Amino acid sequence: MTPIVPQVWDASAFTGVRTPPGFQFGLSPDANTTAVQMHGREIGIWIDSDHPRPALGSLLPITPAYWWWDMSRAPIPFKDPGRELAMSFDLKVPTATKTGKAVAYITTNFLFRDSRSHQQLWLGATVFDPRGESTLPDTVHLDNWEGGTQLPIHYSALNQKSQWLHPGPSSVLFTDKPFTDYRKLEVCVTAPELRAALIAMKKAMPKLANTSQDPRDYQLIHFNINPEVFAPQGSRGELGLSLRDVRVEMLAP
Amino acid sequence: MRVLPQPNLASRHYVEACRAEFRRLVPIVLEWRGKLPAEKKHMLIGIKLGHETSIGGSGYHYEGGNELLAKHAKDDPVLSFDAENVLSRGRTQIGYAVVKASGVRTSGSITESDLRDVCQRYLATLCRAAARIGVLREKLFAHGVGWKDGELLYDAPVNPDACPAWSFYKHATDPRLDTGVQRNLACSDAPHWAACEYWLASGDAKAWRDALTNTLSDPRCRYACVFNWESMAASPGIAKGIHEVVDAKPHRVIETIFHQPDITKKDVDASVIGEVHPQSEGFYVRLGNYG
Numbered sequence: 217m218t219p220i221v222p223q224v225w226d227a228s229a230f231t232g233v234r235t236p237p238g239f240q241f242g243l244s245p246d247a248n249t250t251a252v253q254m255h256g257r258e259i260g261i262w263i264d265s266d267h268p269r270p271a272l273g274s275l276l277p278i279t280p281a282y283w284w285w286d287m288s289r290a291p292i293p294f295k296d297p298g299r300e301l302a303m304s305f306d307l308k309v310p311t312a313t314k315t316g317k318a319v320a321y322i323t324t325n326f327l328f329r330d331s332r333s334h335q336q337l338w339l340g341a342t343v344f345d346p347r348g349e350s351t352l353p354d355t356v357h358l359d360n361w362e363g364g365t366q367l368p369i370h371y372s373a374l375n376q377k378s379q380w381l382h383p384g385p386s387s388v389l390f391t392d393k394p395f396t397d398y399r400k401l402e403v404c405v406t407a408p409e410l411r412a413a414l415i416a417m418k419k420a421m422p423k424l425a426n427t428s429q430d431p432r433d434y435q436l437i438h439f440n441i442n443p444e445v446f447a448p449q450g451s452r453g454e455l456g457l458s459l460r461d462v463r464v465e466m467l468a469p
Numbered sequence: 470m471r472v473l474p475q476p477n478l479a480s481r482h483y484v485e486a487c488r489a490e491f492r493r494l495v496p497i498v499l500e501w502r503g504k505l506p507a508e509k510k511h512m513l514i515g516i517k518l519g520h521e522t523s524i525g526g527s528g529y530h531y532e533g534g535n536e537l538l539a540k541h542a543k544d545d546p547v548l549s550f551d552a553e554n555v556l557s558r559g560r561t562q563i564g565y566a567v568v569k570a571s572g573v574r575t576s577g578s579i580t581e582s583d584l585r586d587v588c589q590r591y592l593a594t595l596c597r598a599a600a601r602i603g604v605l606r607e608k609l610f611a612h613g614v615g616w617k618d619g620e621l622l623y624d625a626p627v628n629p630d631a632c633p634a635w636s637f638y639k640h641a642t643d644p645r646l647d648t649g650v651q652r653n654l655a656c657s658d659a660p661h662w663a664a665c666e667y668w669l670a671s672g673d674a675k676a677w678r679d680a681l682t683n684t685l686s687d688p689r690c691r692y693a694c695v696f697n698w699e700s701m702a703a704s705p706g707i708a709k710g711i712h713e714v715v716d717a718k719p720h721r722v723i724e725t726i727f728h729q730p731d732i733t734k735k736d737v738d739a740s741v742i743g744e745v746h747p748q749s750e751g752f753y754v755r756l757g758n759y760g
Contacts, residue, residue: 281755289750306687439727466723
């Protein structure tokens with residue numbers, strides 16, 4: 217495994233966040249290479265797909281995430297009726313560039329687990345993608361990219377059109393353009409929306425017919441914010457962003 | 470209107486006089502809050518120290534000002550405020566006493582960073598003193614200001630004992646476009662900030678609703694305080710817009726499953742991990758597919 221090393225160069229020009237010395241790391245100490253900054257409640261992420269290249273394949277995620285490993289501790293978001301699960305944070309994306317077929321984008325993801333069948337599935341919202349909103353209709357497929365989880369994955373753009381999730385009342389919506397000011401994002405899921413996602417999954421993947429269709433059966437076992445660069449050989453993608461104040465809450469609408 | 474001269478913000482006597490006043494007033498406020506029942510303790514939003522802290526911004530001196538003192542105020546000259554001139558604002562340069570008294574500069578010409586530094590030190594001194602008598606950082610706000618976009622003076626209210634706060638007029642429509650404020654929020658580790666002096670030059674309800682919504686959309690924004698409200702009576706749209714914001718039904722948080730913790734030096738190393746999962750419950754940043 218490539219070790220994580222401290223960096224002394226300042227990634228703020230790419231990420232939009234400046235951290236004190238000792239709070240920036242990467243895979244190489246060299247200037248301008250892929251970096252992570254963490255200080256207070258802010259996280260800065262800089263991905264340059266060429267420095268370094270991935271060890272395998274073309275996909276480069278750097279993912280702030282929370283894991284529940286003990287399933288007995290994982291929350292059951294929809295055990296009570298009339299609740300919404302919400303993930304919120306502030307985001308700015310000062311840098312997104314590409315050459316060739318590279319793509320840089322940012323998604324948020326909830327990982328649910330059916331406590332009956334133990335089947336797991338992702339429910340994701342794309343919040344930034346230069347390819348544009350029209351390329352992101354509600355889609356369910358298998359997470360079979362390099363390093364993928366081989367689990368069903370639902371994707372929507374964060375907008376008012378999705379059948380599986382919706383933006384919170386104070387949230388900005390999906391964008392395809394970089395922005396340098398912090399904007400609040402809030403991705404919300406209701407029980408009917410999760411049920412709609414489960415129905416779509418079972419329709420697309422008949423072998424999962426035994427999976428529960430009742431949102432009350434599902435645990436939240438992981439969530440993440442996933443900035444990612446896809447850069448096949450001969451292309452290059454760069455993505456610089458910062459985020460802060462990540463919250464996951466249960467809301468009463 | 471004539472105002473008293475700009476005080477020397479580094480004067481020992483002046484700072485001590487400020488300290489003496491809030492040593493008297495702050496305990497009264499804290500005692501009042503302490504006696505409130507738990508469900509009403511939120512009524513103390515915070516305590517603000519400083520007021521558009523600056524040199525030559527709110528208090529200034531005209532050329533030959535001392536000679537004007539003996540004359541009638543109606544004959545005072547009128548010089549427009551030059552926001553772009555970050556040193557004198559278009560009037561006679563002041564601030565020599567404070568930069569010398571504070572040790573920031575003893576010779577040469579005053580610079581923008583000199584004026585920023587003395588204001589920052591002044592607010593930091595007051596806030597430290599307030600913290601020592603028991604005001605929590607989340608309840609303490611330092612009032613700064615800036616007029617030219619991005620000028621250094623915006624840095625003044627950022628200190629370890631308080632939350633920064635600024636005046637908003639030009640960028641009242643959307644503080645996210647205020648580069649001086651955003652620069653400081655990006656590096657401030659304070660739990661909150663505030664639009665502690667706020668006025669939108671519009672009588673339109675939708676303009677006020679949108680502007681306040683933008684201002685309060687940042688979850689760290691603790692409050693917006695409307696100043697210069699005398700003209701509200703003549704523009705009922707303003708109150709209507711404010712009501713639309715205040716009366717909007719918010720989502721009610723029933724349960725916080727996760728709230729990102731502060732990352733300090735001692736745990737930052739463990740928070741950034743490589744491909745292998747830590748297999749322990751927690752919040753991590755994972756760098757994937759690097760082998």
